[in-house]
Amino acid sequence: MGSKFRELIVWQKAHQLVLDIYRVTAGFPQTEQYCITQQLRKAAYSVPANIAEGCCRKYSAEVVRFAAMSKGSLGEVEYFLLLSRDLGLLKHEEYEVLEDKCVEIARMLDGIYKSD
Secondary structure (H helix, E strand, O other): OHHHHHHOHHHHHHHHHHHHHHHHHOOOOHHHHHHHHHHHHHHHHHHHHHHHHHHOOOOHHHHHHHHHHHHHHHHHHHHHHHHHHHOOOOOHHHHHHHHHHHHHHHHHHHHHHHHO
16 A cells, blocks of 8 residues: 555656765765755655655545645755755756756646646
8 A cells, every 4th residue: 555656657756866866965075964965865855755645645635735745845955956056066967967857856746736
């Protein structure tokens, strides 16, 4: 029952985004460990975590509510990626790839709202 969320493409893409963010933030300076690194990772893993929680809920309204929370967390991810790029912590190319993934996930989350 609980693993149904793993079948969702939006969850799979969000999970991959988390893995990618952990990979790139591993190279951030130690001085950012409790600042941008921690905030970016937390926002990133909130996206698939909320999708999973919503998927395990009984009512479709709850699925939509948790999709909305995922989208809010995704907005945080986008901001922290932008900040990381502007501070020189992320290469422009890395930023572009991660930003494109965020946009794709956001579109998929929007589809959840429209399907309800």
